[in-house]
Amino acid sequence: MAENTDRTPVSVFASPGRYVQGRGALGRLGTLMEGLGSRRPLVLTDDVVRGLTEQVLTGSFAQADLPLAFERFGGMPTSAEADRVSGVIDEGGHDAVIGLGGGTAIDTAKAAGDNAGVPWVSAATVASTDAPTSALSVVYTESGSFESYRFYSRNPALVVVDTQYVAEAPVRFLSAGVGDALATWIEARAVRRAHSPNMVGGLPTHAGSTLAELSWNLLWRSALPALEAVEKNLVTQDVEAIVEATTLLSGLGFESGGLAAAHAIHDGLTAVDQTHHFTHGEKVNIGSLTQLVLEGAPASEIDPFAEFTARVGLPTTLTEAGLGGADETVLDEVVRAAMAPSETIHNLAFEPTHRDVRDALRAVEGVGRRARERVGLGEPTPEDYT
Incomplete structure (x- = not known):
């Protein structure tokens, strides 16, 4: 294919090398790593996930005649943690790194693998985010605030999701994954309407947008x-479908379809201490509601969405985030972070003002309270998600 040298917009679609999902999938990891040509992989995970998976991985790696080496994940996907892990990769002569667990360990493995120049693999034991398939990491500060997106020239070589581990994890993780994935179509359709870029430097493909919509359905x-x-x-088959929707379809959909205001609001919420107890997908759901209000979506769309996500167990009010009584200074901090020049809110077809975003965020409280009342959940409290 001829090189595009005239800055003409092109459409781009990205995906991992292979995706494997199902009950017992983690038991195949050794054979799958062998198939990638790896002879000395490093597994990055926390102590809890290691305790849950070590026996399965020991047998799996022994069957493939591979050594099993673990490195303890520090818990926060910071640049410093990625640098530390890449040093371990170099010192140990490892030829691949596996992020095992949730999105933070997986994103750190990507960054460390990129630093060290080795392939990275995502092995998810929860379905709480769509991080496993993408060619980017979300980088945070030590205090848990959003810092930046870090982009890579390639996606994970392999993604493995064991649905038995997903089913045995706290249900809040899967609920959060649903919140993250529901935003995918809300944002992808906005990006497509605006002819804005996706997350891999091109225009959205029909495939990326369609997969985002399939995830939604x-x-x-x-x-x-x-x-x-x-x-x-x-x-169950419903569990398998939702894991695919939250991990594969949402991952491909957000990356090749694009992000807009929902994830920018998430990033803004991380800037204040009151929301640090929320999971990624819980904050994203507040962002989705804010984007719908900001876009002027009809009540016939907003209200069913708020009711559905309340039933799913997701927050639909600022009160649940500890921001119900927040003064304008706190919300201004959220909005400033959400509207930073590099943020994806600028992918909308219009350029909202600071006041527009703050008012939309405030309006979510009433939308969410009415939805909770309609589905019989009663008054929201900050303790709902602590």
Whole structure:
């Protein structure tokens, strides 16, 4: 293909090398790593996930005649942590790094692998974010505030999601994954309308936008029965569908479809201490509601969305985030961070003002309270998500 040298916009689609999902998938990791040509991988994970998975991985790696080496993840996906882990990769002569667990360990493994010049693999034991498939990491400060997106020239070589571990994890993780994934179509359609760039430096492809919409449709169909199944640690077809929607389809959809205001509001919320107890997907749901209000979406769309996400167990009010009584200084800090020059809110088809965004964020409180009342959840409190 001829090189594009005239800055003409091109469409770009990105994806991991291979995606493997299902009950017992983690038991295949050794063979899959062998298939990638790795002979000395490093597994980055925290102590809890290591305790849950070490026996399975020991057998899996022994079957593939691979050494099993763990490195303890420090808990926060900072630049310093990625630098530390890349040093471990270099010192140990490792030829690949596996991020095992949730999105923070996986994002750190990507950054460390990029630093060290080795392939990276995502092995997810929860379905709380769509981080596993993408060619980017979300980098945070030590205090837990959003710092930046870090982009890579390639996606993970392999993504493995074991749905039995997903089903045995606290249901809040899967609920958060639903919140993160629901934003994918809300943002992708906004990006497409505006002819704005996606997350891999091109215009959205039809494939990226369509996968975002497919994720949305599966979530509305299967999220509630899937969450009921996970409450009982069951793996059902609804669980498999929701894991695919939150991990694969949302991952491909946000990266190749693009992000807009929902994730920018998430990033803004990380700037204040009151929201640090929220998961990524919980903050994103506040962002999705804010974007819908900001866009002037009809009540016939906003109200069912707020009701559905309340049933899913996601926050729909600022009160639940500890911001119900926040003064303008706190909300101004959230909005300033959400509207930073590098933020994805600028992918909208219009340029909202600081006041527009703050008012939309404030309006979410009433939207969420009415939704909670309609579904019988009662008054929200800050303790709902502590």
